[in-house]
Amino acid sequence: MVEWTKKHILEIKDLTRQEMEVVFNLASSFKEVSQREVKKTPALRGKTVVNLFFENSTRTRTSFELAAKRLSADVLNFSSSTSSISKGESVVDTIKNLESYHPDILIIRIDTSACLKNFLNYTKASIINAGDGKNEHPTQALLDMFTVKEVKGKLENLNVLIVGDIMHSRVCRSNIFGFQKFSSKVRVCGPPAFIPFEFEKLGVDVFYDLDKAIEEVDVIIMLRIQRERQNLAYFSTLREYVENFSLTPQRLKRAKRDCIVMHPGPVNWDVEISSTLKDELHPLILKQVENGLAIRMAVLYLVGAEKRERKTLRK
Amino acid sequence: MKILIKSATIVNSKNTILADILIENGRIAKLDRNIKENADREIDAKDKFVLPGLIDLHAHLRTPGREDEEDLISGSCSAAKGGFTTILCMPNTNPCIDNEGVVEWIREESQKIGIVDIIPIGAITKERKGKELSEFGVLKKAGCLALSDDSDSIDDSYLFRRALEYAKMFNLLIISHCEDKNLSSQGAMRESLISAKYGMSSIPDIAETIRVFRDIEIAKYVNTKLHLAHISCKKSIELIRREKETFPYLTCETSPHYFILTVEDVEKSNFHANFKVNPPLGERNDVEEIRKAIKEGVIDCIATDHAPHSFAEKEAPFENAPFGFVGLELAFSLTYTYLVREKIISFNQLVEKLSYNPANILGLKDRGEIRKDAIADLIIVDVNKSWQVISKNLVSKSKNTPFLNSELMGLVELTIHQGKIVYEKPFFPSIDLSSGE
Numbered sequence: 004m005v006e007w008t009k010k011h012i013l014e015i016k017d018l019t020r021q022e023m024e025v026v027f028n029l030a031s032s033f034k035e036v037s038q039r040e041v042k043k044t045p046a047l048r049g050k051t052v053v054n055l056f057f058e059n060s061t062r063t064r065t066s067f068e069l070a071a072k073r074l075s076a077d078v079l080n081f082s083s084s085t086s087s088i089s090k091g092e093s094v095v096d097t098i099k100n101l102e103s104y105h106p107d108i109l110i111i112r113i114d115t116s117a118c119l120k121n122f123l124n125y126t127k128a129s130i131i132n133a134g135d136g137k138n139e140h141p142t143q144a145l146l147d148m149f150t151v152k153e154v155k156g157k158l159e160n161l162n163v164l165i166v167g168d169i170m171h172s173r174v175c176r177s178n179i180f181g182f183q184k185f186s187s188k189v190r191v192c193g194p195p196a197f198i199p200f201e202f203e204k205l206g207v208d209v210f211y212d213l214d215k216a217i218e219e220v221d222v223i224i225m226l227r228i229q230r231e232r233q234n235l236a237y238f239s240t241l242r243e244y245v246e247n248f249s250l251t252p253q254r255l256k257r258a259k260r261d262c263i264v265m266h267p268g269p270v271n272w273d274v275e276i277s278s279t280l281k282d283e284l285h286p287l288i289l290k291q292v293e294n295g296l297a298i299r300m301a302v303l304y305l306v307g308a309e310k311r312e313r314k315t316l317r318k
Numbered sequence: 319m320k321i322l323i324k325s326a327t328i329v330n331s332k333n334t335i336l337a338d339i340l341i342e343n344g345r346i347a348k349l350d351r352n353i354k355e356n357a358d359r360e361i362d363a364k365d366k367f368v369l370p371g372l373i374d375l376h377a378h379l380r381t382p383g384r385e386d387e388e389d390l391i392s393g394s395c396s397a398a399k400g401g402f403t404t405i406l407c408m409p410n411t412n413p414c415i416d417n418e419g420v421v422e423w424i425r426e427e428s429q430k431i432g433i434v435d436i437i438p439i440g441a442i443t444k445e446r447k448g449k450e451l452s453e454f455g456v457l458k459k460a461g462c463l464a465l466s467d468d469s470d471s472i473d474d475s476y477l478f479r480r481a482l483e484y485a486k487m488f489n490l491l492i493i494s495h496c497e498d499k500n501l502s503s504q505g506a507m508r509e510s511l512i513s514a515k516y517g518m519s520s521i522p523d524i525a526e527t528i529r530v531f532r533d534i535e536i537a538k539y540v541n542t543k544l545h546l547a548h549i550s551c552k553k554s555i556e557l558i559r560r561e562k563e564t565f566p567y568l569t570c571e572t573s574p575h576y577f578i579l580t581v582e583d584v585e586k587s588n589f590h591a592n593f594k595v596n597p598p599l600g601e602r603n604d605v606e607e608i609r610k611a612i613k614e615g616v617i618d619c620i621a622t623d624h625a626p627h628s629f630a631e632k633e634a635p636f637e638n639a640p641f642g643f644v645g646l647e648l649a650f651s652l653t654y655t656y657l658v659r660e661k662i663i664s665f666n667q668l669v670e671k672l673s674y675n676p677a678n679i680l681g682l683k684d685r686g687e688i689r690k691d692a693i694a695d696l697i698i699v700d701v702n703k704s705w706q707v708i709s710k711n712l713v714s715k716s717k718n719t720p721f722l723n724s725e726l727m728g729l730v731e732l733t734i735h736q737g738k739i740v741y742e743k744p745f746f747p748s749i750d751l752s753s754g755e
């Protein structure tokens with residue numbers, strides 16, 4: 004096991020394959036803990052973790068909150084709707100003000116891309132990115148990859164297809180950089196307006212035709228569609244979007260037989276995925292939620308626990 | 319007050335001469351070898367260069383309205399420290415510079431300060447709303463030489479045509495900020511592989527070029543002069559180069575950051591808002607093309623687009639922060655360091671881009687060149703001195719520049735405006751202002 008040196012988890016771009024493996028190994032052990040009668044470990048006892056959510060997301064926030072509590076940390080929830088942000092205080096002011104509580108870890112969700120590295124100047128705490136604009140959502144990608152690893156037994160040399168609103172998806176970006184570091188090939192598919200500029204230069208294959216894109220894939224990640232995009236002419240009608248980009252049983256047949264389908268949730272059934280696939284796909288989506296907890300415990304532990312303690316956990 | 323500058327190496331756009339300069343009554347009284355004359359002040363300029371005072375066609379002085387970011391005193395000092403003696407200020411103020419009252423107020427206040435000549439640019443449309451034309455004749459009488467709605471550029475092609483026609487009657491220069499705002503659609507940086515990689519909302523280069531094309535076509539149709547502000551990309555240059563061959567009334571400017579920085583610098587800064595500007599920083603090939611266009615004369619001048627913003631505003635996340643850099647104190651050294659020292663242009667061409675051409679474009683015949691009887695607006699620079707851009711040493715009220723901590727060559731040591739020493743490093747003799755050094 005390599006020595007963990009990162010103080011922050013900001014982008015999958017910055018993580019090495021070895022570091023991601025450390026996270027996965029640790030997540031496996033935490034999954035065991037979650038199955039015990041007493042689910043708590045004292046790893047972060049006395050530490051203060053702040054959930055700083057400038058954008059609403061009950062699911063991600065709950066997952067982080069539970070993860071921190073299972074590690075015995077004190078958790079402070081701070082979301083924009085209840086905070087002084089709504090009274091005109093700036094994001095940076097909020098972070099500076101929180102410094103008086105001496106937090107150990109700030110978990111930040113914010114609607115602006117790639118802004119977290121500059122926040123490091125205003126806090127001594129570790130920062131964990133819980134989604135920054137359209138840039139990255141590293142823990143989501145880690146849990147997606149962890150789930151793939153559990154089901155497939157490996158992350159190497161897979162064909163991964165990501166479908167939908169690539170442009171606005173932080174989940175997509177994090178997954179691309181993550182899977183590529185394990186030498187898997189990533190394809191993206193969606194209407195051209197959803198494919199960012201020069202995206203092929205990142206080493207991904209771009210498809211506009213889902214029937215072609217889906218051939219021979221091992222993993223499919225369906226992204227959530229925001230209906231407002233229609234008003235900005237990214238695509239025409241939802242009906243036509245569904246016709247071209249919805250995952251149906253017929254389309255799924257074109258993928259590899261053991262292909263798995265994931266979705267960062269919540270799913271718009273019959274938009275991204277046909278509801279006839281619900282029973283088939285639902286168990287894996289629930290597994291993603293469970294794995295999300297383990298992954299978040301792992302990253303909190305890695306950035307938050309004292310070095311001495313980190314050693315005792317190694318097996 | 320008589321000033322005698324001895325052993326000056328005078329750099330004009332068309333020649334370099336060795337002479338003494340006698341300044342009297344605000345004018346250059348004599349220009350000759352070995353002037354023997356009793357002066358109130360004698361300055362030895364041996365080993366230094368004397369240039370005509372620089373002229374900036376594009377500055378934002380935030381006054382009236384945002385005096386916390388810049389006021390006429392700090393703006394004047396910032397200009398003089400950077401070697402500028404004439405600056406044009408953009409009308410995106412509150413109230414807007416769209417009537418004679420605001421123009422006259424800025425003229426009078428800046429003349430009282432007396433450090434540099436500040437010439438307001440009037441708004442083309444009332445409150446820059448792109449609906450009704452402002453009173454061009456009245457603005458001209460009050461002192462405007464040029465009109466612009468700058469970043470509130472006029473989307474309505476009919477109205478833009480009418481504005482050019484009306485400006486023609488008053489011989490006013492229309493300065494156009496070329497941006498199709500539907501295409502730039504609230505982007506924060508140039509659309510590029512880097513914007514794609516970080517999910518950064520982005521602006522395609524064609525947002526500029528499409529508007530460059532429209533504006534030139536309308537100006538040609540009306541057959542009147544047009545000046546394009548802060549050109550930033552290769553595609554626009556290619557278009558301008560071609561059109562300039564047949565259309566003599568077309569001029570344009572760029573700003574120092576467009577011949578120095580790229581999207582890669584934005585990434586390296588970890589998307590610090592001090593790297594956010596509109597038009598946005600481009601790719602390496604844009605930088606190369608702009609350098610080439612400056613050298614060839616396709617780009618007539620270098621303007622600062624000085625855009626002060628408070629520290630708090632630039633602390634915000636990249637996508638939320640306002641656009642713009644301060645530039646008055648940096649433009650000369652940046653141009654010297656990145657264009658003259660790298661042998662892309664000559665020192666004379668620097669003077670052409672930063673003084674002679676701007677004067678010509680504005681029709682100001684009394685400046686832009688050091689010659690007998692011209693206004694005594696001149697600067698003494700030491701090109702062998704380097705200096706570091708440190709925020710506390712900038713006299714502008716705002717410090718938002720991507721060049722913080724850079725080491726630059728070429729230092730303005732003395733600025734004379736209308737025959738008066740207005741800046742002598744590090745002091746502003748006429749003003750009680752601690753320069754922070």
Ligand SMILES: [Zn+2]
Binds near residue numbers: 468469
């Ligand atoms: Zn502008």
